Structure formats: C-alpha cells, structure tokens
Amino acid sequence: MNLIYAILADRRFLWLLLIINTLGTIYGYYWYESQLAITPSIFLPFVPDSPTASLFFVFVLLAFLLRKNWPIFEALAIITLFKYGVWAVVMNILTLIVTGDLPWQGYMLIASHGAMAIQGILYAPFFKMKLWHVLLAAVWTLHNDVIDYVFMQYPKYPGLETFVKEIGYFTFWLSIIGSGIALYFVNRFKQGKIRSFS
Template sequence: MKWIYPLLANRSFLLLLLVINFAGTVYGYVWYGWQLKETPPIFLIFVPDSPTASLFFVFVLVAFLLKKNWPLMESLAMVTLFKYGIWAVVMNSLVFIIQGELDWIGLMLALSHFAMAVQALLYAPFYRFKWWHLLITAIWTLHNDVIDYVFFMLPRYHMLDNFIPQIGYFTFWLSIVSVGIGYYFVIRPKRFKLDLY
C-alpha cells in the first residue's frame, strides 16, 4: 500500500484533487440551495454537511500545496469526510432498498461520497493534528448531530422520513466511530508519518 503515498504527495495530483474537491464543494452547496432558502439563519452553517466537509479538505489541500499543515482543518476534514461519506452511502442504499431503484443522481452521490471517505483515510499519514484538535472536531460533529436531529435541520430524504429516529441514532454512533478513526489513524499510532515536502 505504501506505493500510493508518492502519488498522493505529488503536486500535480494534489492540484487535481483540489479542483475535484472544490468543484464538488460548489456543487454540494448548490444542491442544498433549496433547503438553505428554508433554513433559519442561525442554522445555516450546519445544514450543508457534505460540502462543508469537502471545504475543510480544500483548505487542507491548499495548505499541503503551500508546504504547510493546518491541523484543525485536517482533523475536521478527516472526521467529517469519513462520517458524511459513509452516511450518504448508507442513506442512498436505504433509498434503493425502499424504492427498489436508485437514479443516476443517487448513484453519483453514493460513489462520490464513498470517495470522500476513502480520501480522508488515505491522507491520514500526512496529517499532524493533536488530541485537542480532535476534541474540537468531536464537539463540532456531535453538535451538528444535535442541530440535525433535535432541530430537524438534517438533509432531506423524504422517502426516509419514517426512519428519522433510527437515522439519528445511526448518525450519532457514526460520529463517534469517525472521531475514533481520527484517533486511531493519526493520534494513537507510533506509525510512520509522511511529509508532502
């Protein structure tokens, strides 16, 4: 697996990822546009979960290209990319189970969000965040769950409305697992650390 790290550290590849993630972030905010119009201003920052996750990673990639680390952005990116990447795959899988089909948009969302989760993990050896960055990230992530499932600011999947309590429970534990992954892959190990420069 170590063969992939020189590719991940390559500036041309980082630029390509930056373009892809920036475009995906813009698309994500546009996709949430109709829901954002109905969202009270106090909740606006907490509604577009996936594009905000990829925006965190855009900042990480910019820092890498500048030969720097931005640890808080790295922590936020890793945890939220993994969480919302897996969340969207599971939600679109549920849509397929309930409806018996998944349109091309749902398939595209599932595949692109799976890629979000994968890139979060692939760059783990390059991250430099500490436990207190992860603590801030955990507070952000769990607070977001409260906003979504107590104040009902979650992404709208109308065909899944009957399962919101179960989805909220799943999402809470997915947040815990995502924070745990940040700890396991970045803070806990005495494993190898890689530099991009």
C-alpha cells in the same frame, strides 16, 4: 505502500484532488439550495453537511500545496469526510431499497461519497493534528448531530422520513467512529509514524 504515498504526495495529484473537491463542494452547496432557502439563519453553518466536509478537505489540500499543515482542518476533514461519506452512501442505498427507485444523481452520490469517505483516511499519515484538534472537531461534529436531529435540520431524502430516529442514531455513531479513527492516527503520530510533503 510507498508507491501509494508517493502518488498521494505528488503535486499534480494534489492539484487534481483540489479541483475535484472544489467542484464537488460547489455542487454540494447547490444540492442543499432548496433546504438552505428555508433554514433559519442560526442553523445555516450546520445544514450542508457533505459540502462543508469536502470544504474542510479543500483547506487541507491547499495547505499541502503550500507545504504546510493546518491541523484543525485535518481533524475536521478526517472525521466529517468519513462520517458524511458513509452516511450518504447508506442513505442512497436505503432510498433505493425503500422506494424501489434511485435517480442517476443518487448513483453519482454513492460513488463520490464513497471516495470522500476514503480520501481523508488515505491522507491521514500526512496530518499533524493533535488530541485537542480532534476533540474540538468531535465537538463540532456531535453538535451538528444535535442541530440535525434535535432541531430537525437533517438532510431530506424522499421516502426516508419515517426512519428519522433510526437515521439520527446511526449518524451519532458515525460521529463516534469517525472521531475514533482520528484518535487512532493521533496515537500513530505520537509513535513517529508520520509522513511529510517536504
């Protein structure tokens, strides 16, 4: 386990992750381009879910490279990376099951979002977020669910429109589970189980 943490803390690895997540974030906003073009401006911050999650992690990585911690971004990252990482994996698999077809981009999204869901948890032992950071991030995340499934700004997947209510319910519980994971690590921090880059 110490070897894993040593790799995670290596500045070369942090730079690599920063590049990957930055490129993934840019591609993610591009993926949402057509939906953003028809989205009312008031909802724009809440529509591109996955790229915004990876953008939070970009800020976390930048802080690490500066030997700092930005706890609010850590809380936002761990919750949203898990939530939207798992969400995208499930939605792409569901698309394959329902339609019988999945383009190569779908398989790429399964792989990249699976990694996305894991990376926030892997780095959590280096985080310094507190309870109020997690509560604020949880409010943001649940508010995003309201925007997506009450105001119907959710990501559009061909063939899944008839399952919107079920997907909304599933998404809500991903928010709760992601928040619970973040709270678990806050409790570990209170016990002094935290790692440092310095």
